[in-house]
Amino acid sequence: MRVTFKVYRYQPEVREDPYYDSFSFDAEPTDRVLDGLNHIKWHLDGTLALRRSCQHGICGSDALRINGVNRLACKVLIRDVGSKITVEPLMGCEVIKDLVVDMDPFFGHYRAVLPYFMNEEAPPDRERIQSVEEREAFDDTTKCILCAACTTSCPSRWANPGFLGPAAIVQAHRFIFDSRDRGAADRLSILGERSGVWRCRTIYNCTRACPKEIQITKAIGEVKRRIVDDRS
Amino acid sequence: MSGHRSGGGHLRPAGSGFEAKAWLFMRVSGVVLLGLAVFHFYWMHFAIGVDNIDFQTIVGRWANPLWRLYDLALLAFAMAHGTNGLRYVLEDYVRRPGARHLIKGVAYVLAAILVLAGAYIIFTFDAAGV
Incomplete structure:
Protein backbone atom coordinates (compact mmCIF):
# COMPACT_ATOMS: atom_id res chain seq x y z
CA MET A 1 0.00 0.00 0.00
CA ASP A 102 15.24 16.09 25.96
CA MET A 103 14.44 13.30 28.44
CA ASP A 104 16.53 14.74 31.30
CA PRO A 105 13.56 16.32 33.17
CA PHE A 106 11.62 13.05 32.82
CA PHE A 107 14.45 10.99 34.30
CA GLY A 108 15.06 13.69 36.90
CA HIS A 109 11.54 13.14 38.19
CA TYR A 110 12.03 9.39 37.95
CA ARG A 111 15.11 9.60 40.17
CA ALA A 112 13.33 11.91 42.59
CA VAL A 113 10.97 9.14 43.77
CA LEU A 114 13.85 6.83 44.89
CA PRO A 115 13.05 4.12 42.33
CA TYR A 116 15.10 1.35 43.85
CA PHE A 117 14.71 -1.33 46.52
CA MET A 118 15.22 0.01 50.06
CA ASN A 119 15.58 -2.33 53.02
CA GLU A 120 18.30 -2.02 55.65
CA GLU A 121 17.29 -5.17 57.48
CA ALA A 122 19.72 -8.07 57.38
CA PRO A 123 18.87 -10.26 54.38
CA PRO A 124 17.52 -13.74 55.19
CA ASP A 125 19.49 -16.85 54.31
CA ARG A 126 17.61 -17.29 51.09
CA GLU A 127 15.18 -14.93 49.29
CA ARG A 128 12.81 -12.43 50.94
CA ILE A 129 9.60 -14.41 50.85
CA GLN A 130 6.55 -12.76 49.29
CA SER A 131 3.08 -14.25 48.95
CA VAL A 132 1.15 -14.26 45.68
CA GLU A 133 -1.29 -11.71 47.16
CA GLU A 134 1.55 -9.41 48.27
CA ARG A 135 3.02 -9.52 44.80
CA GLU A 136 -0.37 -8.83 43.25
CA ALA A 137 -0.49 -5.42 44.97
CA PHE A 138 2.18 -3.97 42.67
CA ASP A 139 2.35 -6.46 39.81
CA ASP A 140 0.80 -4.07 37.29
CA THR A 141 3.28 -1.26 37.91
CA THR A 142 6.31 -3.55 37.40
CA LYS A 143 5.49 -3.49 33.68
CA CYS A 144 6.60 0.14 33.18
CA ILE A 145 9.34 0.54 30.54
CA LEU A 146 9.88 4.29 31.14
CA CYS A 147 8.91 5.24 27.59
CA ALA A 148 7.30 8.50 28.84
CA ALA A 149 4.16 8.02 26.71
CA CYS A 150 2.02 8.57 29.84
CA THR A 151 3.84 11.54 31.32
CA THR A 152 3.99 13.40 28.01
CA SER A 153 0.26 12.84 27.39
CA CYS A 154 -0.68 14.35 30.77
CA PRO A 155 -2.32 17.81 30.56
CA SER A 156 -1.29 18.50 34.17
CA ARG A 157 2.33 17.89 33.15
CA TRP A 158 1.95 20.14 30.10
CA ALA A 159 0.66 22.89 32.38
CA ASN A 160 3.19 22.23 35.17
CA PRO A 161 6.56 20.90 34.01
CA GLY A 162 7.47 20.51 37.68
CA PHE A 163 4.77 17.86 38.18
CA LEU A 164 6.42 14.48 38.78
CA GLY A 165 4.13 12.92 36.19
CA PRO A 166 2.48 9.50 35.91
CA ALA A 167 5.60 7.46 35.07
CA ALA A 168 7.49 8.57 38.20
CA ILE A 169 4.41 7.84 40.33
CA VAL A 170 4.05 4.40 38.73
CA GLN A 171 7.69 3.65 39.55
CA ALA A 172 7.16 4.82 43.14
CA HIS A 173 4.00 2.69 43.38
CA ARG A 174 5.99 -0.37 42.34
CA PHE A 175 8.15 -0.03 45.50
CA ILE A 176 5.64 1.54 47.93
CA PHE A 177 3.37 -1.49 47.61
CA ASP A 178 6.20 -4.05 47.63
CA SER A 179 5.98 -5.91 50.97
CA ARG A 180 9.77 -6.41 51.01
CA ASP A 181 10.58 -2.71 50.70
CA ARG A 182 10.96 -0.35 53.67
CA GLY A 183 11.22 3.02 51.90
CA ALA A 184 7.51 3.76 51.53
CA ALA A 185 7.50 6.60 54.06
CA ASP A 186 10.31 8.44 52.24
CA ARG A 187 8.62 8.04 48.88
CA LEU A 188 5.17 8.99 50.17
CA SER A 189 6.58 12.16 51.67
CA ILE A 190 8.02 13.09 48.26
CA LEU A 191 4.82 12.15 46.42
CA GLY A 192 2.72 14.03 48.98
CA GLU A 193 4.30 17.33 48.06
CA ARG A 194 2.47 19.81 45.89
CA SER A 195 4.20 18.70 42.71
CA GLY A 196 3.57 15.06 43.55
CA VAL A 197 0.35 13.07 43.20
CA TRP A 198 -1.90 16.04 44.03
CA ARG A 199 -1.22 17.58 40.63
CA CYS A 200 -3.02 14.60 39.09
CA ARG A 201 -6.53 15.58 38.02
CA THR A 202 -7.64 12.06 37.11
CA ILE A 203 -7.80 12.80 33.38
CA TYR A 204 -6.92 9.21 32.35
CA ASN A 205 -4.75 10.27 29.36
CA CYS A 206 -1.87 8.32 30.94
CA THR A 207 -3.86 5.10 31.16
CA ARG A 208 -4.91 5.42 27.51
CA ALA A 209 -1.37 6.19 26.36
CA CYS A 210 0.43 3.36 28.16
CA PRO A 211 1.71 0.79 25.61
CA LYS A 212 1.93 -1.77 28.44
CA GLU A 213 -1.70 -1.19 29.43
CA ILE A 214 -0.81 -0.35 33.03
CA GLN A 215 -3.80 0.99 34.97
CA ILE A 216 -1.88 4.15 35.76
CA THR A 217 -4.70 6.37 37.02
CA LYS A 218 -5.74 3.56 39.36
CA ALA A 219 -2.18 3.25 40.66
CA ILE A 220 -1.98 7.00 41.26
CA GLY A 221 -5.30 6.79 43.10
CA GLU A 222 -3.88 4.04 45.32
CA VAL A 223 -0.92 6.25 46.21
CA LYS A 224 -3.23 9.18 47.03
CA ARG A 225 -5.33 6.92 49.19
CA ARG A 226 -2.26 5.57 50.97
CA ILE A 227 -1.05 9.10 51.78
CA VAL A 228 -4.45 10.06 53.21
CA ASP A 229 -4.69 6.78 55.17
CA ASP A 230 -1.20 7.16 56.61
CA ARG A 231 -2.02 10.69 57.81
CA SER A 232 -5.16 9.65 59.67
CA MET B 1 6.21 22.09 18.71
CA SER B 2 9.04 22.90 21.02
CA GLY B 3 7.97 22.24 24.58
CA HIS B 4 9.04 23.92 27.77
CA ARG B 5 11.78 22.59 29.98
CA SER B 6 10.88 21.10 33.30
CA GLY B 7 12.39 22.24 36.54
CA GLY B 8 14.07 18.87 37.00
CA GLY B 9 13.62 17.22 40.37
CA HIS B 10 12.75 20.41 42.22
CA LEU B 11 9.84 19.95 44.61
CA ARG B 12 8.01 22.27 46.94
CA PRO B 13 8.02 21.48 50.67
CA ALA B 14 5.38 19.13 52.01
CA GLY B 15 3.77 21.65 54.39
CA SER B 16 0.75 20.71 56.42
CA GLY B 17 -0.74 18.14 54.10
CA PHE B 18 -3.25 20.66 52.83
CA GLU B 19 -3.41 19.08 49.38
CA ALA B 20 -4.16 15.65 50.88
CA LYS B 21 -7.00 17.15 52.91
CA ALA B 22 -8.28 19.06 49.89
CA TRP B 23 -8.28 15.87 47.83
CA LEU B 24 -10.22 13.99 50.52
CA PHE B 25 -12.63 16.92 50.87
CA MET B 26 -13.33 16.84 47.12
CA ARG B 27 -14.22 13.13 47.32
CA VAL B 28 -16.41 13.48 50.40
CA SER B 29 -18.11 16.71 49.32
CA GLY B 30 -18.69 15.24 45.86
CA VAL B 31 -20.62 12.32 47.35
CA VAL B 32 -22.52 14.60 49.76
CA LEU B 33 -23.39 17.00 46.94
CA LEU B 34 -24.63 14.17 44.78
CA GLY B 35 -27.09 13.16 47.50
CA LEU B 36 -28.14 16.75 48.29
CA ALA B 37 -28.56 17.77 44.66
CA VAL B 38 -30.39 14.63 43.55
CA PHE B 39 -32.85 14.86 46.44
CA HIS B 40 -33.31 18.59 45.83
CA PHE B 41 -33.97 17.85 42.15
CA TYR B 42 -36.42 15.07 43.00
CA TRP B 43 -38.24 17.23 45.56
CA MET B 44 -38.66 20.32 43.40
CA HIS B 45 -39.33 18.59 40.08
CA PHE B 46 -41.32 15.53 41.09
CA ALA B 47 -42.61 15.79 44.66
CA ILE B 48 -43.70 19.41 44.18
CA GLY B 49 -43.62 19.70 40.38
CA VAL B 50 -42.03 22.45 38.33
CA ASP B 51 -45.41 24.05 37.50
CA ASN B 52 -46.24 24.42 41.17
CA ILE B 53 -43.10 26.24 42.26
CA ASP B 54 -43.83 29.81 43.33
CA PHE B 55 -42.97 32.14 46.20
CA GLN B 56 -45.39 30.36 48.53
CA THR B 57 -43.57 27.07 47.87
CA ILE B 58 -40.36 28.57 49.22
CA VAL B 59 -42.19 30.16 52.14
CA GLY B 60 -43.64 26.73 52.98
CA ARG B 61 -40.28 25.01 52.55
CA TRP B 62 -38.47 27.47 54.78
CA ALA B 63 -41.12 27.29 57.49
CA ASN B 64 -39.24 24.15 58.47
CA PRO B 65 -35.75 24.96 59.89
CA LEU B 66 -34.44 21.62 58.60
CA TRP B 67 -35.06 22.78 55.04
CA ARG B 68 -33.09 25.94 55.77
CA LEU B 69 -30.21 23.82 57.03
CA TYR B 70 -30.54 21.62 53.95
CA ASP B 71 -30.31 24.61 51.62
CA LEU B 72 -27.40 26.04 53.59
CA ALA B 73 -25.56 22.71 53.28
CA LEU B 74 -26.26 22.63 49.54
CA LEU B 75 -24.94 26.17 49.14
CA ALA B 76 -21.88 25.69 51.34
CA PHE B 77 -20.81 22.35 49.85
CA ALA B 78 -21.40 23.48 46.27
CA MET B 79 -19.42 26.68 46.77
CA ALA B 80 -16.56 25.01 48.65
CA HIS B 81 -16.34 22.15 46.14
CA GLY B 82 -16.54 24.51 43.17
CA THR B 83 -14.07 27.00 44.60
CA ASN B 84 -11.52 24.28 45.26
CA GLY B 85 -12.02 23.07 41.69
CA LEU B 86 -11.37 26.62 40.52
CA ARG B 87 -8.25 26.68 42.70
CA TYR B 88 -7.00 23.55 40.89
CA VAL B 89 -7.52 25.23 37.53
CA LEU B 90 -5.74 28.40 38.65
CA GLU B 91 -2.86 26.39 40.17
CA ASP B 92 -2.47 24.54 36.89
CA TYR B 93 -2.78 27.32 34.37
CA VAL B 94 -1.87 30.68 35.91
CA ARG B 95 1.89 30.43 35.77
CA ARG B 96 2.95 33.79 37.24
CA PRO B 97 2.88 33.54 41.06
CA GLY B 98 1.76 37.16 41.57
CA ALA B 99 -1.16 36.86 39.17
CA ARG B 100 -2.07 33.45 40.59
CA HIS B 101 -2.22 34.74 44.18
CA LEU B 102 -4.25 37.76 43.10
CA ILE B 103 -6.83 35.79 41.10
CA LYS B 104 -7.11 33.14 43.82
CA GLY B 105 -7.63 35.87 46.42
CA VAL B 106 -10.39 37.51 44.36
CA ALA B 107 -12.05 34.12 43.79
CA TYR B 108 -11.99 33.29 47.51
CA VAL B 109 -13.44 36.68 48.46
CA LEU B 110 -16.21 36.33 45.85
CA ALA B 111 -17.01 32.80 47.05
CA ALA B 112 -17.12 33.96 50.68
CA ILE B 113 -19.42 36.88 49.79
CA LEU B 114 -21.79 34.53 47.93
CA VAL B 115 -21.91 32.02 50.79
CA LEU B 116 -22.40 34.74 53.40
CA ALA B 117 -25.12 36.46 51.33
CA GLY B 118 -26.93 33.15 50.88
CA ALA B 119 -26.54 32.25 54.56
CA TYR B 120 -27.83 35.70 55.56
CA ILE B 121 -31.01 35.21 53.53
CA ILE B 122 -31.49 31.63 54.73
CA PHE B 123 -31.19 32.66 58.40
CA THR B 124 -33.08 35.97 58.28
CA PHE B 125 -35.87 35.11 55.82
CA ASP B 126 -39.19 35.86 57.46
CA ALA B 127 -42.29 35.02 55.44
CA ALA B 128 -44.51 37.08 57.75
CA GLY B 129 -42.38 40.15 57.14
CA VAL B 130 -42.55 39.97 53.33
Whole structure:
Protein backbone atom coordinates (compact mmCIF):
# COMPACT_ATOMS: atom_id res chain seq x y z
CA MET A 1 0.00 0.00 0.00
CA ARG A 2 1.04 3.57 -0.61
CA VAL A 3 1.69 5.47 2.58
CA THR A 4 2.44 9.11 3.27
CA PHE A 5 4.43 9.99 6.36
CA LYS A 6 4.17 13.58 7.53
CA VAL A 7 7.10 13.98 9.88
CA TYR A 8 7.87 16.81 12.29
CA ARG A 9 11.28 18.27 11.55
CA TYR A 10 13.38 20.56 13.69
CA GLN A 11 16.97 21.07 12.63
CA PRO A 12 18.16 24.12 14.55
CA GLU A 13 21.57 24.17 12.84
CA VAL A 14 19.89 24.45 9.41
CA ARG A 15 16.61 26.19 10.03
CA GLU A 16 15.28 28.07 13.05
CA ASP A 17 11.61 27.07 12.85
CA PRO A 18 10.18 23.58 13.01
CA TYR A 19 8.38 22.33 9.90
CA TYR A 20 6.83 19.16 8.47
CA ASP A 21 8.30 16.94 5.75
CA SER A 22 6.22 14.52 3.71
CA PHE A 23 7.47 11.18 2.45
CA SER A 24 5.45 8.84 0.22
CA PHE A 25 6.49 5.25 -0.45
CA ASP A 26 5.18 1.71 -0.68
CA ALA A 27 4.88 -0.28 2.51
CA GLU A 28 3.24 -3.47 3.71
CA PRO A 29 0.11 -3.01 5.84
CA THR A 30 1.77 -5.26 8.40
CA ASP A 31 4.85 -3.06 8.60
CA ARG A 32 5.20 -1.12 11.79
CA VAL A 33 5.32 2.67 11.87
CA LEU A 34 8.94 2.29 12.97
CA ASP A 35 9.68 0.35 9.77
CA GLY A 36 8.38 3.35 7.84
CA LEU A 37 10.57 5.74 9.82
CA ASN A 38 13.57 3.44 9.30
CA HIS A 39 12.81 3.39 5.57
CA ILE A 40 12.84 7.20 5.54
CA LYS A 41 16.05 7.32 7.56
CA TRP A 42 17.88 4.68 5.52
CA HIS A 43 16.65 5.40 1.99
CA LEU A 44 15.04 8.84 1.70
CA ASP A 45 16.57 11.28 4.16
CA GLY A 46 19.47 10.27 6.37
CA THR A 47 19.28 13.49 8.36
CA LEU A 48 16.09 12.40 10.14
CA ALA A 49 16.81 12.06 13.86
CA LEU A 50 14.85 9.60 15.99
CA ARG A 51 15.44 7.26 18.91
CA ARG A 52 14.93 3.52 18.77
CA SER A 53 16.84 0.65 20.29
CA CYS A 54 15.36 -2.80 20.83
CA GLN A 55 12.48 -2.17 18.37
CA HIS A 56 10.36 -4.75 20.17
CA GLY A 57 8.42 -2.74 22.72
CA ILE A 58 10.74 -3.30 25.66
CA CYS A 59 13.31 -0.50 25.74
CA GLY A 60 10.80 2.35 25.52
CA SER A 61 12.99 4.50 23.27
CA ASP A 62 10.60 5.15 20.39
CA ALA A 63 7.52 6.61 22.08
CA LEU A 64 6.20 9.20 19.61
CA ARG A 65 3.03 11.10 18.85
CA ILE A 66 1.52 9.09 15.99
CA ASN A 67 -1.59 10.65 14.46
CA GLY A 68 -1.94 12.68 17.64
CA VAL A 69 -1.71 9.74 20.03
CA ASN A 70 1.31 8.73 22.12
CA ARG A 71 2.39 5.24 21.05
CA LEU A 72 5.48 3.14 20.57
CA ALA A 73 6.40 3.28 16.87
CA CYS A 74 7.61 -0.33 17.10
CA LYS A 75 4.26 -1.60 18.39
CA VAL A 76 1.93 0.10 15.91
CA LEU A 77 1.16 -1.47 12.54
CA ILE A 78 0.61 0.79 9.56
CA ARG A 79 -2.72 -0.91 8.79
CA ASP A 80 -3.98 0.19 12.24
CA VAL A 81 -3.24 3.89 11.71
CA GLY A 82 -4.07 4.25 7.98
CA SER A 83 -2.11 5.40 4.96
CA LYS A 84 -1.63 8.97 6.16
CA ILE A 85 0.60 8.98 9.20
CA THR A 86 1.69 12.06 11.10
CA VAL A 87 4.65 11.52 13.40
CA GLU A 88 5.61 14.14 15.96
CA PRO A 89 7.84 14.27 19.05
CA LEU A 90 6.38 13.80 22.52
CA MET A 91 4.61 16.85 23.90
CA GLY A 92 5.70 18.89 26.89
CA CYS A 93 9.38 18.24 26.24
CA GLU A 94 12.11 20.34 24.70
CA VAL A 95 12.79 19.15 21.17
CA ILE A 96 16.49 18.64 20.51
CA LYS A 97 16.25 17.57 16.88
CA ASP A 98 13.37 16.23 14.75
CA LEU A 99 11.72 13.47 16.83
CA VAL A 100 14.33 13.48 19.60
CA VAL A 101 13.31 15.24 22.81
CA ASP A 102 15.24 16.09 25.96
CA MET A 103 14.44 13.30 28.44
CA ASP A 104 16.53 14.74 31.30
CA PRO A 105 13.56 16.32 33.17
CA PHE A 106 11.62 13.05 32.82
CA PHE A 107 14.45 10.99 34.30
CA GLY A 108 15.06 13.69 36.90
CA HIS A 109 11.54 13.14 38.19
CA TYR A 110 12.03 9.39 37.95
CA ARG A 111 15.11 9.60 40.17
CA ALA A 112 13.33 11.91 42.59
CA VAL A 113 10.97 9.14 43.77
CA LEU A 114 13.85 6.83 44.89
CA PRO A 115 13.05 4.12 42.33
CA TYR A 116 15.10 1.35 43.85
CA PHE A 117 14.71 -1.33 46.52
CA MET A 118 15.22 0.01 50.06
CA ASN A 119 15.58 -2.33 53.02
CA GLU A 120 18.30 -2.02 55.65
CA GLU A 121 17.29 -5.17 57.48
CA ALA A 122 19.72 -8.07 57.38
CA PRO A 123 18.87 -10.26 54.38
CA PRO A 124 17.52 -13.74 55.19
CA ASP A 125 19.49 -16.85 54.31
CA ARG A 126 17.61 -17.29 51.09
CA GLU A 127 15.18 -14.93 49.29
CA ARG A 128 12.81 -12.43 50.94
CA ILE A 129 9.60 -14.41 50.85
CA GLN A 130 6.55 -12.76 49.29
CA SER A 131 3.08 -14.25 48.95
CA VAL A 132 1.15 -14.26 45.68
CA GLU A 133 -1.29 -11.71 47.16
CA GLU A 134 1.55 -9.41 48.27
CA ARG A 135 3.02 -9.52 44.80
CA GLU A 136 -0.37 -8.83 43.25
CA ALA A 137 -0.49 -5.42 44.97
CA PHE A 138 2.18 -3.97 42.67
CA ASP A 139 2.35 -6.46 39.81
CA ASP A 140 0.80 -4.07 37.29
CA THR A 141 3.28 -1.26 37.91
CA THR A 142 6.31 -3.55 37.40
CA LYS A 143 5.49 -3.49 33.68
CA CYS A 144 6.60 0.14 33.18
CA ILE A 145 9.34 0.54 30.54
CA LEU A 146 9.88 4.29 31.14
CA CYS A 147 8.91 5.24 27.59
CA ALA A 148 7.30 8.50 28.84
CA ALA A 149 4.16 8.02 26.71
CA CYS A 150 2.02 8.57 29.84
CA THR A 151 3.84 11.54 31.32
CA THR A 152 3.99 13.40 28.01
CA SER A 153 0.26 12.84 27.39
CA CYS A 154 -0.68 14.35 30.77
CA PRO A 155 -2.32 17.81 30.56
CA SER A 156 -1.29 18.50 34.17
CA ARG A 157 2.33 17.89 33.15
CA TRP A 158 1.95 20.14 30.10
CA ALA A 159 0.66 22.89 32.38
CA ASN A 160 3.19 22.23 35.17
CA PRO A 161 6.56 20.90 34.01
CA GLY A 162 7.47 20.51 37.68
CA PHE A 163 4.77 17.86 38.18
CA LEU A 164 6.42 14.48 38.78
CA GLY A 165 4.13 12.92 36.19
CA PRO A 166 2.48 9.50 35.91
CA ALA A 167 5.60 7.46 35.07
CA ALA A 168 7.49 8.57 38.20
CA ILE A 169 4.41 7.84 40.33
CA VAL A 170 4.05 4.40 38.73
CA GLN A 171 7.69 3.65 39.55
CA ALA A 172 7.16 4.82 43.14
CA HIS A 173 4.00 2.69 43.38
CA ARG A 174 5.99 -0.37 42.34
CA PHE A 175 8.15 -0.03 45.50
CA ILE A 176 5.64 1.54 47.93
CA PHE A 177 3.37 -1.49 47.61
CA ASP A 178 6.20 -4.05 47.63
CA SER A 179 5.98 -5.91 50.97
CA ARG A 180 9.77 -6.41 51.01
CA ASP A 181 10.58 -2.71 50.70
CA ARG A 182 10.96 -0.35 53.67
CA GLY A 183 11.22 3.02 51.90
CA ALA A 184 7.51 3.76 51.53
CA ALA A 185 7.50 6.60 54.06
CA ASP A 186 10.31 8.44 52.24
CA ARG A 187 8.62 8.04 48.88
CA LEU A 188 5.17 8.99 50.17
CA SER A 189 6.58 12.16 51.67
CA ILE A 190 8.02 13.09 48.26
CA LEU A 191 4.82 12.15 46.42
CA GLY A 192 2.72 14.03 48.98
CA GLU A 193 4.30 17.33 48.06
CA ARG A 194 2.47 19.81 45.89
CA SER A 195 4.20 18.70 42.71
CA GLY A 196 3.57 15.06 43.55
CA VAL A 197 0.35 13.07 43.20
CA TRP A 198 -1.90 16.04 44.03
CA ARG A 199 -1.22 17.58 40.63
CA CYS A 200 -3.02 14.60 39.09
CA ARG A 201 -6.53 15.58 38.02
CA THR A 202 -7.64 12.06 37.11
CA ILE A 203 -7.80 12.80 33.38
CA TYR A 204 -6.92 9.21 32.35
CA ASN A 205 -4.75 10.27 29.36
CA CYS A 206 -1.87 8.32 30.94
CA THR A 207 -3.86 5.10 31.16
CA ARG A 208 -4.91 5.42 27.51
CA ALA A 209 -1.37 6.19 26.36
CA CYS A 210 0.43 3.36 28.16
CA PRO A 211 1.71 0.79 25.61
CA LYS A 212 1.93 -1.77 28.44
CA GLU A 213 -1.70 -1.19 29.43
CA ILE A 214 -0.81 -0.35 33.03
CA GLN A 215 -3.80 0.99 34.97
CA ILE A 216 -1.88 4.15 35.76
CA THR A 217 -4.70 6.37 37.02
CA LYS A 218 -5.74 3.56 39.36
CA ALA A 219 -2.18 3.25 40.66
CA ILE A 220 -1.98 7.00 41.26
CA GLY A 221 -5.30 6.79 43.10
CA GLU A 222 -3.88 4.04 45.32
CA VAL A 223 -0.92 6.25 46.21
CA LYS A 224 -3.23 9.18 47.03
CA ARG A 225 -5.33 6.92 49.19
CA ARG A 226 -2.26 5.57 50.97
CA ILE A 227 -1.05 9.10 51.78
CA VAL A 228 -4.45 10.06 53.21
CA ASP A 229 -4.69 6.78 55.17
CA ASP A 230 -1.20 7.16 56.61
CA ARG A 231 -2.02 10.69 57.81
CA SER A 232 -5.16 9.65 59.67
CA MET B 1 6.21 22.09 18.71
CA SER B 2 9.04 22.90 21.02
CA GLY B 3 7.97 22.24 24.58
CA HIS B 4 9.04 23.92 27.77
CA ARG B 5 11.78 22.59 29.98
CA SER B 6 10.88 21.10 33.30
CA GLY B 7 12.39 22.24 36.54
CA GLY B 8 14.07 18.87 37.00
CA GLY B 9 13.62 17.22 40.37
CA HIS B 10 12.75 20.41 42.22
CA LEU B 11 9.84 19.95 44.61
CA ARG B 12 8.01 22.27 46.94
CA PRO B 13 8.02 21.48 50.67
CA ALA B 14 5.38 19.13 52.01
CA GLY B 15 3.77 21.65 54.39
CA SER B 16 0.75 20.71 56.42
CA GLY B 17 -0.74 18.14 54.10
CA PHE B 18 -3.25 20.66 52.83
CA GLU B 19 -3.41 19.08 49.38
CA ALA B 20 -4.16 15.65 50.88
CA LYS B 21 -7.00 17.15 52.91
CA ALA B 22 -8.28 19.06 49.89
CA TRP B 23 -8.28 15.87 47.83
CA LEU B 24 -10.22 13.99 50.52
CA PHE B 25 -12.63 16.92 50.87
CA MET B 26 -13.33 16.84 47.12
CA ARG B 27 -14.22 13.13 47.32
CA VAL B 28 -16.41 13.48 50.40
CA SER B 29 -18.11 16.71 49.32
CA GLY B 30 -18.69 15.24 45.86
CA VAL B 31 -20.62 12.32 47.35
CA VAL B 32 -22.52 14.60 49.76
CA LEU B 33 -23.39 17.00 46.94
CA LEU B 34 -24.63 14.17 44.78
CA GLY B 35 -27.09 13.16 47.50
CA LEU B 36 -28.14 16.75 48.29
CA ALA B 37 -28.56 17.77 44.66
CA VAL B 38 -30.39 14.63 43.55
CA PHE B 39 -32.85 14.86 46.44
CA HIS B 40 -33.31 18.59 45.83
CA PHE B 41 -33.97 17.85 42.15
CA TYR B 42 -36.42 15.07 43.00
CA TRP B 43 -38.24 17.23 45.56
CA MET B 44 -38.66 20.32 43.40
CA HIS B 45 -39.33 18.59 40.08
CA PHE B 46 -41.32 15.53 41.09
CA ALA B 47 -42.61 15.79 44.66
CA ILE B 48 -43.70 19.41 44.18
CA GLY B 49 -43.62 19.70 40.38
CA VAL B 50 -42.03 22.45 38.33
CA ASP B 51 -45.41 24.05 37.50
CA ASN B 52 -46.24 24.42 41.17
CA ILE B 53 -43.10 26.24 42.26
CA ASP B 54 -43.83 29.81 43.33
CA PHE B 55 -42.97 32.14 46.20
CA GLN B 56 -45.39 30.36 48.53
CA THR B 57 -43.57 27.07 47.87
CA ILE B 58 -40.36 28.57 49.22
CA VAL B 59 -42.19 30.16 52.14
CA GLY B 60 -43.64 26.73 52.98
CA ARG B 61 -40.28 25.01 52.55
CA TRP B 62 -38.47 27.47 54.78
CA ALA B 63 -41.12 27.29 57.49
CA ASN B 64 -39.24 24.15 58.47
CA PRO B 65 -35.75 24.96 59.89
CA LEU B 66 -34.44 21.62 58.60
CA TRP B 67 -35.06 22.78 55.04
CA ARG B 68 -33.09 25.94 55.77
CA LEU B 69 -30.21 23.82 57.03
CA TYR B 70 -30.54 21.62 53.95
CA ASP B 71 -30.31 24.61 51.62
CA LEU B 72 -27.40 26.04 53.59
CA ALA B 73 -25.56 22.71 53.28
CA LEU B 74 -26.26 22.63 49.54
CA LEU B 75 -24.94 26.17 49.14
CA ALA B 76 -21.88 25.69 51.34
CA PHE B 77 -20.81 22.35 49.85
CA ALA B 78 -21.40 23.48 46.27
CA MET B 79 -19.42 26.68 46.77
CA ALA B 80 -16.56 25.01 48.65
CA HIS B 81 -16.34 22.15 46.14
CA GLY B 82 -16.54 24.51 43.17
CA THR B 83 -14.07 27.00 44.60
CA ASN B 84 -11.52 24.28 45.26
CA GLY B 85 -12.02 23.07 41.69
CA LEU B 86 -11.37 26.62 40.52
CA ARG B 87 -8.25 26.68 42.70
CA TYR B 88 -7.00 23.55 40.89
CA VAL B 89 -7.52 25.23 37.53
CA LEU B 90 -5.74 28.40 38.65
CA GLU B 91 -2.86 26.39 40.17
CA ASP B 92 -2.47 24.54 36.89
CA TYR B 93 -2.78 27.32 34.37
CA VAL B 94 -1.87 30.68 35.91
CA ARG B 95 1.89 30.43 35.77
CA ARG B 96 2.95 33.79 37.24
CA PRO B 97 2.88 33.54 41.06
CA GLY B 98 1.76 37.16 41.57
CA ALA B 99 -1.16 36.86 39.17
CA ARG B 100 -2.07 33.45 40.59
CA HIS B 101 -2.22 34.74 44.18
CA LEU B 102 -4.25 37.76 43.10
CA ILE B 103 -6.83 35.79 41.10
CA LYS B 104 -7.11 33.14 43.82
CA GLY B 105 -7.63 35.87 46.42
CA VAL B 106 -10.39 37.51 44.36
CA ALA B 107 -12.05 34.12 43.79
CA TYR B 108 -11.99 33.29 47.51
CA VAL B 109 -13.44 36.68 48.46
CA LEU B 110 -16.21 36.33 45.85
CA ALA B 111 -17.01 32.80 47.05
CA ALA B 112 -17.12 33.96 50.68
CA ILE B 113 -19.42 36.88 49.79
CA LEU B 114 -21.79 34.53 47.93
CA VAL B 115 -21.91 32.02 50.79
CA LEU B 116 -22.40 34.74 53.40
CA ALA B 117 -25.12 36.46 51.33
CA GLY B 118 -26.93 33.15 50.88
CA ALA B 119 -26.54 32.25 54.56
CA TYR B 120 -27.83 35.70 55.56
CA ILE B 121 -31.01 35.21 53.53
CA ILE B 122 -31.49 31.63 54.73
CA PHE B 123 -31.19 32.66 58.40
CA THR B 124 -33.08 35.97 58.28
CA PHE B 125 -35.87 35.11 55.82
CA ASP B 126 -39.19 35.86 57.46
CA ALA B 127 -42.29 35.02 55.44
CA ALA B 128 -44.51 37.08 57.75
CA GLY B 129 -42.38 40.15 57.14
CA VAL B 130 -42.55 39.97 53.33
